[in-house]
Amino acid sequence: MKKQNISDAVIRRLPRYYRHLNDLCNKGVIRISSHSLGVKMGITASQIRQDFSCFGEFGQQGYGYNVEELRSEIGHILGVDQSHHLIMIGVGNLGHALLQNFRFSQCGFTVDAAFDIAPSIIGTDINGVHIYHMDELEDYIRAHKVDVVSLTVPKSIAQDLADRLTALGIRGFWNFTNLELVSSNPEVKIENIHFSDSLLTLSYRIVNP
Amino acid sequence: MKKQNISDAVIRRLPRYYRHLNDLCNKGVIRISSHSLGVKMGITASQIRQDFSCFGEFGQQGYGYNVEELRSEIGHILGVDQSHHLIMIGVGNLGHALLQNFRFSQCGFTVDAAFDIAPSIIGTDINGVHIYHMDELEDYIRAHKVDVVSLTVPKSIAQDLADRLTALGIRGFWNFTNLELVSSNPEVKIENIHFSDSLLTLSYRIVNP
Incomplete structure (x- = not known):
């Protein structure tokens, strides 16, 4: 996982991704495209792909993201599993x-x-x-x-x-x-x-x- | 005063500028360079000049900013004088x-x-x-x-x-x-x-x- 020189702006978007993905999980959504997630969050799909690329590859081109997996990955990056x-x-x-x-x-x-x-x-x-x-x-x-x-x-x-x-x-x-x-x-x-x-x-x- | 297509990132820095300029005013500081303000805020001088250029010209090249004037200008942009x-x-x-x-x-x-x-x-x-x-x-x-x-x-x-x-x-x-x-x-x-x-x-x- 690449984690060097992550900008402050990207870091500050991570909790927002996590929050929105939690909402989606709670609503039972299984998959979401970067486009749909972007609309929900008021940012562009390309911004989302660029942000996530700082940490590795989370989605599969053309299939969108598995909401539960992405939530868990971002939660791990944020340290929510650290107590x-x-x-x-x-x-x-x-x-x-x-x-x-x-x-x-x-x-x-x-x-x-x-x-x-x-x-x-x-x-x-x-x-x-x-x-x-x-x-x-x-x-x-x-x-x-x-x-x-x-x-x-x-x-x-x-x-x-x-x-x-x-x-x-x-x-x-x-x-x-x-x-x-x-x-x-x-x-x-x-x-x-x-x-x-x-x-x-x-x-x-x-x-x- | 130009105020078109100001990015969300710039808008969110305005209250921070205002807060830091208030602190400087309270400490009796009269003038500050974009470099010194940047060090205080953890951003670059060029970022500051670029942000302010969205709203017009506040400083004079080589002389830095008058703290009280800049505070007042940014306060006005933020609407603190609106009640x-x-x-x-x-x-x-x-x-x-x-x-x-x-x-x-x-x-x-x-x-x-x-x-x-x-x-x-x-x-x-x-x-x-x-x-x-x-x-x-x-x-x-x-x-x-x-x-x-x-x-x-x-x-x-x-x-x-x-x-x-x-x-x-x-x-x-x-x-x-x-x-x-x-x-x-x-x-x-x-x-x-x-x-x-x-x-x-x-x-x-x-x-x-």
């Missing part, structure tokens, strides 16, 4: 919403623990996830495998916290703080979610119809 | 988190009302936004200007609700339901936020370092 261990720091409304509603397991993640400073929730469980006091964070990380930390804390403490976690060996951050987290360590992978980027994109489309 | 009217449907944990913490006004939006079915919150205000019963939704929309509806409702009701709202004249949707909302009406602008796409991108980067 990543995630802990959440910050269980305010957003953290609570993620714990209650977001299907981590469908992305290959288990949420092993959550941390906060609010006495009202420490010691409780939300959707099976135990909430610890922040003071217990370092001991927890030293004793457990943690692949990713989800940051749903105030923006003001995000970078310091991330630096501290990086020093403790954390190499993955799912960052909701609206601060653009940076790391000089290339091993540290950061995914920043910026709600404002999304709302401003919508604003642009409304203003420039 | 869009938004209502929120669904005030669970996620809706609550957005009302409490998300700075709508910095994106040019005012949140005029929110709607839910939970008796415990109907009639209350969250961060100055009044929560109405869903039964009042249609009357509200008929009586007020509503540019965008933020959907933080269960996935199962999202498409029906969006169709109903479209019939009532709503043309903008900020959709957090993890359902890929679609509309056959080209006037309807939809921005779907998929947390799973973000987490799977992170997973990919961890698995393929």
Whole structure:
């Protein structure tokens, strides 16, 4: 499987392919052409073939793709079969919403623990996830495998916290703080979610119809 | 100002430019070269110049960009000076988190009302936004200007609700339901936020370092 110099744009389309293929599986669709998949996703068939060619050959010319096989291949490329261990720091409304509603397991993640400073929730469980006091964070990380930390804390403490976690060996951050987290360590992978980027994109489309 | 056939990739970079320029303004930076801005954002100087050329000329060759002017220009292109009217449907944990913490006004939006079915919150205000019963939704929309509806409702009701709202004249949707909302009406602008796409991108980067 070729996997060199994959562009950011291609990488960002992979989860979209995976999501659409999941939908198709759930609808019982067995095969799909690159043309039909493209129409569904708003991209061209040639873009799809070009994207997939980065990872090898998935379809057979003229027969389209087997939906279940392609879903499984792309899922494997994305690592959904890896069972990543995630802990959440910050269980305010957003953290609570993620714990209650977001299907981590469908992305290959288990949420092993959550941390906060609010006495009202420490010691409780939300959707099976135990909430610890922040003071217990370092001991927890030293004793457990943690692949990713989800940051749903105030923006003001995000970078310091991330630096501290990086020093403790954390190499993955799912960052909701609206601060653009940076790391000089290339091993540290950061995914920043910026709600404002999304709302401003919508604003642009409304203003420039 | 030229604004034809702007690619989706360029449009999605505009909010990122705006965010980084806001940061620079807040730090008191007066001028920045396309090279320095590119380093900060992880893109090339030539990409930046190419993106901006879609909208006219912002800088002066050899002098870089005036940060405040560029911020203002891009903000205008994005419509942050338009004062869009938004209502929120669904005030669970996620809706609550957005009302409490998300700075709508910095994106040019005012949140005029929110709607839910939970008796415990109907009639209350969250961060100055009044929560109405869903039964009042249609009357509200008929009586007020509503540019965008933020959907933080269960996935199962999202498409029906969006169709109903479209019939009532709503043309903008900020959709957090993890359902890929679609509309056959080209006037309807939809921005779907998929947390799973973000987490799977992170997973990919961890698995393929």
